[in-house]
Amino acid sequence: MKPHLDITAVILAGGRGSRMGGEDKGLIELHGEPLIQHVIAAIEPQVGHVLINANRNLSRYRQFGHPVIADSLADFQGPLAGFLAAMQALSTADMVTLPCDGPLLPDDLVERLIKARDKAQAEIAVAHDGKRLQPVYALIPKQLRDSLQRYLNGGDRKIDLWYAKHRVAHADFSDLPRTFVNINTPQEKKRLQDGQSVA
Numbered sequence: 001m002k003p004h005l006d007i008t009a010v011i012l013a014g015g016r017g018s019r020m021g022g023e024d025k026g027l028i029e030l031h032g033e034p035l036i037q038h039v040i041a042a043i044e045p046q047v048g049h050v051l052i053n054a055n056r057n058l059s060r061y062r063q064f065g066h067p068v069i070a071d072s073l074a075d076f077q078g079p080l081a082g083f084l085a086a087m088q089a090l091s092t093a094d095m096v097t098l099p100c101d102g103p104l105l106p107d108d109l110v111e112r113l114i115k116a117r118d119k120a121q122a123e124i125a126v127a128h129d130g131k132r133l134q135p136v137y138a139l140i141p142k143q144l145r146d147s148l149q150r151y152l153n154g155g156d157r158k159i160d161l162w163y164a165k166h167r168v169a170h171a172d173f174s175d176l177p178r179t180f181v182n183i184n185t186p187q188e189k190k191r192l193q194d195g196q197s198v199a
């Protein structure tokens with residue numbers, strides 16, 4: 001699969017990790033590598049640029065060889081805070097967002113999001129696993145930065161309500177539910193480590 005050089009992958013590693021006992025989830029190890037390293041390895045070949053969004057351990061995150069940006073809003077206000085920080089730093093017209101804790105990505109994640117958006121002539125494409133939207137896996141143009149800024153200035157934080165203001169295409173991943181296996185708790189980490197993740 002050829003890389004989409006005009007896309008920046010934004011890896012969201014800015015959460016509190018509260019279900020993981022407050023650990024910085026991107027840095028916990030799976031099969032001897034930090035979780036975010038698994039995500040970087042899977043997404044790097046698909047895009048022209050990678051940006052890491054983190055709020056702690058910034059110098060550690062810089063060691064992965066990509067720019068690291070922190071939220072411009074304080075106090076862990078959720079993934080949209082990470083979207084906004086990324087849109088303020090973006091050097092490409094579009095970004096694909098994804099979380100730091102989902103290591104089982106297909107090699108056509110970016111391709112599928114682009115195709116879905118083109119086909120529907122939408123502004124945004126969001127992954128759909130066949131049952132529900134997976135809102136942090138999305139293709140979003142930088143052009144929507146002011147819309148997001150206004151939305152957050154208004155005090156809202158819900159991702160679905162912001163999407164509802166725009167034309168959104170659903171990218172079908174119902175054949176690949178493992179894409180969205182992610183690690184929120186020590187139990188989920190153990191399950192994935194033991195290879196029982198896809199159930």
Ligand SMILES: Nc1nc2c(ncn2[C@@H]2O[C@H](COP(=O)(O)OP(=O)(O)OP(=O)(O)O)[C@@H](O)[C@H]2O)c(=O)[nH]1
Pocket residue numbers: 012013014015016017018019020025053054071075076077078079080081082083098099100101136184
């Ligand atoms: N930039 C940024 N990203 C966030 C924030 N909160 C969550 N995220 C990211 O959004 C994605 C989904 O969040 P969760 O899986 O709930 O991760 P989390 O919020 O760290 O974990 P919990 O505290 O257990 O909910 C992850 O990639 C997080 O890193 C935030 O305040 N800022």
Ligand SMILES: [Mg+2]
Pocket residue numbers: 015
């Ligand atoms: Mg959370």
